[in-house]
Amino acid sequence: MRQIRNLLSVSEKDPNSSPRHPIGVVSARTGLPQDVIRIWERRYKCVCPPRGDTGRRLYTDEDVERLRLLKKAVCGGRRISDVAQLETDTLQQLVTEDQNHVPVEVSAPAPAATDVPQAFLDQAVEALENLDRNRLHRVLSDASVEMSGPEFRTELIVPLLATIGRRWQEGSLRIVHEHLASTIVRSFLAVPRTFPQGVHPPRIVVTTPSGQYHELGALMASAVAEEAGWDVVYLGASLPAEEIAAAVKQVGARAVAMSLCYRETDSHALAELNRLRHLLGDEIPVFVGGNATGCIRDRLVEAGVEVPSDLAEFRLGLMAVMSV
Amino acid sequence: MRQIRNLLSVSEKDPNSSPRHPIGVVSARTGLPQDVIRIWERRYKCVCPPRGDTGRRLYTDEDVERLRLLKKAVCGGRRISDVAQLETDTLQQLVTEDQNHVPVEVSAPAPAATDVPQAFLDQAVEALENLDRNRLHRVLSDASVEMSGPEFRTELIVPLLATIGRRWQEGSLRIVHEHLASTIVRSFLAVPRTFPQGVHPPRIVVTTPSGQYHELGALMASAVAEEAGWDVVYLGASLPAEEIAAAVKQVGARAVAMSLCYRETDSHALAELNRLRHLLGDEIPVFVGGNATGCIRDRLVEAGVEVPSDLAEFRLGLMAVMSV
DNA sequence: GACTAACTTTTGTCTAGGACAATTTTTGGG
DNA sequence: CCCAAAAATTGTCCTAGACAAAAGTTAGTC
Numbered sequence: 001m002r003q004i005r006n007l008l009s010v011s012e013k014d015p016n017s018s019p020r021h022p023i024g025v026v027s028a029r030t031g032l033p034q035d036v037i038r039i040w041e042r043r044y045k046c047v048c049p050p051r052g053d054t055g056r057r058l059y060t061d062e063d064v065e066r067l068r069l070l071k072k073a074v075c076g077g078r079r080i081s082d083v084a085q086l087e088t089d090t091l092q093q094l095v096t097e098d099q100n101h102v103p104v105e106v107s108a109p110a111p112a113a114t115d116v117p118q119a120f121l122d123q124a125v126e127a128l129e130n131l132d133r134n135r136l137h138r139v140l141s142d143a144s145v146e147m148s149g150p151e152f153r154t155e156l157i158v159p160l161l162a163t164i165g166r167r168w169q170e171g172s173l174r175i176v177h178e179h180l181a182s183t184i185v186r187s188f189l190a191v192p193r194t195f196p197q198g199v200h201p202p203r204i205v206v207t208t209p210s211g212q213y214h215e216l217g218a219l220m221a222s223a224v225a226e227e228a229g230w231d232v233v234y235l236g237a238s239l240p241a242e243e244i245a246a247a248v249k250q251v252g253a254r255a256v257a258m259s260l261c262y263r264e265t266d267s268h269a270l271a272e273l274n275r276l277r278h279l280l281g282d283e284i285p286v287f288v289g290g291n292a293t294g295c296i297r298d299r300l301v302e303a304g305v306e307v308p309s310d311l312a313e314f315r316l317g318l319m320a321v322m323s324v
Numbered sequence: 325m326r327q328i329r330n331l332l333s334v335s336e337k338d339p340n341s342s343p344r345h346p347i348g349v350v351s352a353r354t355g356l357p358q359d360v361i362r363i364w365e366r367r368y369k370c371v372c373p374p375r376g377d378t379g380r381r382l383y384t385d386e387d388v389e390r391l392r393l394l395k396k397a398v399c400g401g402r403r404i405s406d407v408a409q410l411e412t413d414t415l416q417q418l419v420t421e422d423q424n425h426v427p428v429e430v431s432a433p434a435p436a437a438t439d440v441p442q443a444f445l446d447q448a449v450e451a452l453e454n455l456d457r458n459r460l461h462r463v464l465s466d467a468s469v470e471m472s473g474p475e476f477r478t479e480l481i482v483p484l485l486a487t488i489g490r491r492w493q494e495g496s497l498r499i500v501h502e503h504l505a506s507t508i509v510r511s512f513l514a515v516p517r518t519f520p521q522g523v524h525p526p527r528i529v530v531t532t533p534s535g536q537y538h539e540l541g542a543l544m545a546s547a548v549a550e551e552a553g554w555d556v557v558y559l560g561a562s563l564p565a566e567e568i569a570a571a572v573k574q575v576g577a578r579a580v581a582m583s584l585c586y587r588e589t590d591s592h593a594l595a596e597l598n599r600l601r602h603l604l605g606d607e608i609p610v611f612v613g614g615n616a617t618g619c620i621r622d623r624l625v626e627a628g629v630e631v632p633s634d635l636a637e638f639r640l641g642l643m644a645v646m647s648v
Numbered sequence: 649g650a651c652t653a654a655c656t657t658t659t660g661t662c663t664a665g666g667a668c669a670a671t672t673t674t675t676g677g678g
Numbered sequence: 679c680c681c682a683a684a685a686a687t688t689g690t691c692c693t694a695g696a697c698a699a700a701a702g703t704t705a706g707t708c
Contacts (some may be wrong), residue, residue: 022698024661028535028592034662035690042665043688054697056662079672080688131574133557134516176571179531179560187514190507192458207503211352213537213562233457236503238537240353247500250455268352348690358691360660366694367659378668380691398659403701405658 020049020058030067037067044084046070062088069095117147117155124160128177136184144188153223157185158311161223165216182215189222189234200231202254202322205247207235209258209272217259217290224311225257228318241272245279255321256280257314259290270299277304285321287314344373344382354391361391368408370394386412393419420495441471441479448484452501460508468512477547481509482635485547489540506539513546513558524555526578526646529571531559533582533596541583541614548635549581552642565596569603579645580604581638583614594623601628609645611638 027034040046041057047066049057069091073083076098083091120143127135144152164181167173195201206222208215215237222232233251235244248256256276260269276286286305300307308314351358364370365381371390373381393415397407400422407415444467451459468476488505491497519525530546532539539561546556557575559568572580580600584593600610610629624631632638 022662025595033690036688038663039689054662056698131557131571133575134555137514137516174567174570175563176559176567179563179567180557180571183510183514183558183560186507187511190461190511192461231458233455233504234507235500236507239499239503243498243500243503246498247455247504251457271349346691357660359662362692363660378691379693380668403658404660 020052020060021064023057023059026059026064026067029064030071032067032071040067040070040080040084044081046080046084066091073098117143117151117159120147120156121159121163124156125163128164128181129173131176131180133180133184136180137187140184140188150227153227157188157223158220161185161216161220178214178216182219185219186215186234189219189226189232193226193231195231201229202231203233203251204230204255204257204318205233205235205244205251205253206257207239207244208237209260209269209276210238210240211268211272212259212261213237214259214261217261218257220311221257221259221287221289221314224315225318228315229322230255230318241275241279244276248280248284253284255285255287255318257287257289260288261290270296270303273300273305274303285317287317289314344376344384345388347381347383350383350388350391353388354395356391356395364391364394364404364408368405370404370408390415397422441467441475441483444471444480445483445487448480449487452488452505453497455500455504457504457508460504461511464508464512474551477551481512481547482544485509485540485544502538502540506543509543510539510558513543513550513556517550517555519555525553526555527557527575528554528579528581528642529557529559529568529575529577530581531563531568532561533584533593533600534562534564535592535596536583536585537561538583538585541585542581544635545581545583545611545613545638548639549642552639553646554579554642565599565603568600572604572608577608579609579611579642581611581613584612585614594627597624597629598627609641611641613638 021029023034023037026032026037030037037047041048047059047063049059049063052058066088069088070080070083072095073091074080076095078094078098083094086094120139123139124136124143127139140156143156147156161181164173164178168175168178204225206218206225208218218234218237222234225232233247233253235247239247244256247253258273273286273288280286288300288305288307289311297307306317308317345353347358347361350356350361354361361371365372371383371387373383373387376382390412393412394404394407396419397415398404400419402418402422407418410418444463447463448460448467451463464480467480471480485505488497488502492499492502528549530542530549532542542558542561546558549556557571557577559571563571568580571577582597597610597612604610612624612629612631613635621631630641632641
């Protein structure tokens with residue numbers, strides 16, 4: 001109760017001054033460890049929040065925003081010492097620019113292709129922008145009827161997810177959009193396909209490592225794997241290595257696919273992948289894709305996982321495994 | 325690269341001794357802040373890991389497990405000072421016992437009801453235990469045909485989710501099971517229902533607060549809300565207050581439902597709910613349910629959200645809002 | 649006896665600055 | 679030009695103490 005009163009007090013009592021947050025909240029909101037926030041202040045003076053009565057740092061929303069930008073800049077490959085002192089505006093520009101130069105993973109949608117998928121894509125994006133769940137579902141549903149299965153997956157679902165990912169990074173779509181899209185797209189991929197009697201396609205487990213909460217990449221991998229004729233077991237996001245290994249064993253999967261988003265948790269994700277590699281033995285290939293892989297490609301390869309550079313390569317990798 | 329070698333070194337070089345982890349890894353695996361791990365050691369000596377050459381703590385897997393148990397005990401309402409010194413075995417017993425005494429939120433499945441739902445339920449649980457995605461999907465699909473809509477949701481989906489939740493807490497189901505079930509159940513709830521022309525049922529946004537990753541409760545809420553005639557916009561887990569508020573505004577929702585699992589992040593979740601309350605204005609009721617609500621009921625109420633004590637009460641609350 | 653206010657204990661968060669591990673970049677030699 | 683050693687950069691971990699927040703207790707009042 002005291003806590004609540006306290007948390008609200010600033011904005012209630014003094015709506016003019018921006019609310020001030022302790023370092024714990026800032027850490028939670030930015031995803032930066034508290035230590036890092038302090039050391040950045042000590043070394044680079046990138047944000048110097050005023051202190052409360054007892055010497056505690058009190059951050060404004062602007063500080064939080066600035067730290068978010070700094071984090072993005074660092075994730076984008078900049079050095080903290082280079083960007084720490086920049087004006088927030090400059091920083092914003094820099095980050096936006098960096099993100100627009102990230103190579104998009106998807107095989108670029110053929111420029112002058114048939115317009116049918118594009119039309120559905122546009123409609124789907126528009127429905128998503130309006131958070132119109134029913135319309136989005138209807139568009140996808142119509143498309144899945146009108147288009148062939150492979151076309152539906154590679155020409156609509158994959159580009160749709162890629163678009164969402166790009167626009168989310170740009171900031172022109174919010175997290176809700178991503179969540180809603182994940183939910184709906186999931187439901188289209190979750191329907192098990194019926195295989196002709198006697199045919200037992202190889203199974204693949206698709207998920208993301210513990211700590212990685214974004215599903216877009218994993219959903220794309222699912223679509224591609226289905227497309228390549230695999231029986232996909234999609235397990236959602238953020239699973240510890242042990243869980244993945246247990247699932248692989250239990251369902252008799254012949255491969256694993258995972259997606260890494262951002263470099264945020266490089267070392268954690270790497271450690272998880274190493275553990276997974278260890279737990280699985282040498283039989284089961286692990287495919288890793290996503291935004292984050294570029295910068296740590298070498299280390300991933302060294303860890304013994306496959307790192308296809310785009311979805312087409314992923315598809316080839318799958319087919320190679322399948323034919324063994 | 326050095327990092328990788330280092331991370332693997334122990335288990336590679338010396339497979340006999342259990343691998344030893346730095347405090348960061350332990351924090352990530354247990355979800356306890358580093359500060360808390362250290363202060364528990366300093367004050368209560370609950371785990372006293374040996375130190376490396378440079379004085380750094382190195383934890384074994386057993387230490388991690390013990391800390392997990394301690395955390396569970398504390399979440400269950402025990403005081404750390406009371407349990408810190410217990411033997412690990414005793415601790416395990418205590419935790420299991422505590423969890424079995426948690427009031428199950430669901431209106432207990434009528435003991436001697438018709439056996440049809442029970443049969444489906446058993447089949448579904450069995451399919452889930454085997455991680456047999458296709459069979460689980462088939463069972464639910466069959467059930468949705470054979471049973472009426474309301475029956476399907478309240479007699480099968482809700483008890484199924486409740487069972488999974490209970491067994492997950494007990495430890496007899498793993499996280500993968502929970503993930504797989506969420507994925508599949510989601511796909512059944514995601515299909516938008518068609519309403520008779522001219523009828524515009526009120527919308528409700530269902531999700532969990534940022535930091536709360538378990539979907540089971542939110543899925544149950546979805547089922548109940550659909551059942552009560554609402555148009556459900558399900559947004560998955562872990563959304564910040566701002567996102568939820570934006571979604572509510574954009575889709576014109578008349579209510580919000582969220583689920584809290586565990587007390588892990590009490591204060592964070594509370595703060596989020598307060599922010600949400602603030603952002604939404606006074607028009608939109610917010611329903612909060614789940615395991616975690618018991619202990620902080622008063623503070624939740626004070627924060628201005630509705631806290632139905634079970635799903636039946638939630639249903640009543642929805643109907644009250646609807647008829648306004 | 650019930651209710652509230654004030655005090656006490658328990659628990660977790662935050663601070664400081666220094667040590668050092670992990671990673672990247674620079675420098676120098678073959 | 680390439681490889682290895684050295685240097686710079688960056689993040690993690692350490693101690694110990696102060697104090698904020700929450701839970702529990704006691705005392706005082708109606």
